[in-house]
Amino acid sequence: MKAVQYREVGKGPEIVEIDVPEPGPGQIRLKVTAAGLCHSDWFVMDLPEEQYTYGLPLTLGHEGAGIADKLGAGVTGITVGESYAIYGPWGCGVCRNCAEGKENYCTRAAELGIAPPGLGAPGAMAEYVIVDDARHLTPLGDLDPVETVSLTDAGLTPYHAIKAAQHKLFPGATALVLGVGGLGHVGIQIIRAISEATVIAVDVSAEKLSLATEVGAHHTVVSGPDAAARIRELTGGVGADAVFDFVGVQPTIDTARASVAVDGYIHIVGIGGGLLPTGFFSTPFGAAVRAPYWGSRSELIEVLDLARTGAVSVHVERYGIEDAVEAYTRLHHGAVRGRAVVVP
CATH class of the missing domain: 3.40.50.720 (NAD(P)-binding Rossmann-like Domain)
Incomplete structure (x- = not known):
């Protein structure tokens, strides 16, 4: 499958061919319908080698949406064929903050090696992405994933x-x-x-x-x-x-x-x-x-509900995955009006 990866410190994003991932126990594979670009991606890619800690190669894309395609053993509550948005700031799920749905403030994620998709774990800027747990998926229903995906971070x-x-x-x-x-x-x-x-x-x-x-x-x-x-x-x-x-x-x-x-x-x-x-x-x-960071799982549900009422929308520039490098260049130069979204 095609993916957009950061493969060498200082070189910027590249479009590559990699294997389609298989979901392990408790995991869900999504067929990606939209992946958002973010200035945070450039923050990561602009880091000098001595400060870069996200692993290489890194499949980009911490804003993701897709269709549930394949379930790993033991997954419940997710329906194959349904559309979902990915909640990105993954945590341990059991500390006090995670128990309140505030995985963005998980106190154990770094200790346990848990990282968000696109910011340590393989991200959504590919044809398929693995989500680690059903709690990190929020149903999109009839919301357009391309118009909505940026709300997972930019909203x-x-x-x-x-x-x-x-x-x-x-x-x-x-x-x-x-x-x-x-x-x-x-x-x-x-x-x-x-x-x-x-x-x-x-x-x-x-x-x-x-x-x-x-x-x-x-x-x-x-x-x-x-x-x-x-x-x-x-x-x-x-x-x-x-x-x-x-x-x-x-x-x-x-x-x-x-x-x-x-x-x-x-x-x-x-x-x-x-x-x-x-x-x-x-x-x-x-x-x-x-200095607040990202948001809670319940807040993502609230943001998507605002989108359903029409109160919030994102100005989107669409790109095919083959044009992702161009999109990142436009983003780097401040030329994107609103949000850039890659549609695999």
């Missing part, structure tokens, strides 16, 4: 961050979205769907600011040294009650710190490598800073 990750700050998104509050890429344009929709907050979107790209308006932002601001002053102006000097940084580079983090209100929240979602010092004389009184 789940912002939903988790936004839901944790939902009490700050009261009527009259302001939510600031930094970066209107794959996650940010979904984040705007989630804020509009679950709150009455005013949304200000910030980006360097006029095209992405146009997308922000299309998906529900009330105001847009061009990213730069004057952005924080403009945000203060739009909020009557108060600042944003909740800031969601979907980029995470130092300039956006600096904008977040300069824009957050007293007793506000800053959630750094993007993995751009910037750092935010906090404490007296750094952030406003009462301001909280968090």
Whole structure:
């Protein structure tokens, strides 16, 4: 079968032929119907050799959906021929956080060598993928897998961050979205769907600011040294009650710190490598800073339910698996509007 793999540190993705995998006990094989590309893939592929820990070759694709094709021994609750989305942040399943469905915060995954598909385990950017456990599959029903697959990360990750700050998104509050890429344009929709907050979107790209308006932002601001002053102006000097940084580079983090209100929240979602010092004389009184990661299994179900109501959708660019390298190049250069999806 065809697969998109990272095979040599520093070389980027390649399209290769590999064997079709067989499911072991408790495992499920999916015939992949869609696999999403993510900036996290490039974060991994840009790591120097001494920091790379994900194994080689690595089949990419931590956003995946497919049709259940073959069940390993002992699998129950999964129907061959049905469509499923993959819950990506796999955990041990038995620690306290996993017991609450928060496998994204599993305390034993690293110790046990458990890794997400596409981020250590073989991912979904192939014709078939193995899922380790039935609990990591969520039925898609009649949702279009190509339109939906990105919600397993680009929807789940912002939903988790936004839901944790939902009490700050009261009527009259302001939510600031930094970066209107794959996650940010979904984040705007989630804020509009679950709150009455005013949304200000910030980006360097006029095209992405146009997308922000299309998906529900009330105001847009061009990213730069004057952005924080403009945000203060739009909020009557108060600042944003909740800031969601979907980029995470130092300039956006600096904008977040300069824009957050007293007793506000800053959630750094993007993995751009910037750092935010906090404490007296750094952030406003009462301001909280968090770095949330992915989301829980129950939150994925909630995100898919939002998609079923039409409240949340993803702007998708489709590519065949033979065009995956081109898609990754466009993603690396910031040319993707919304989310890129490979359709094997």
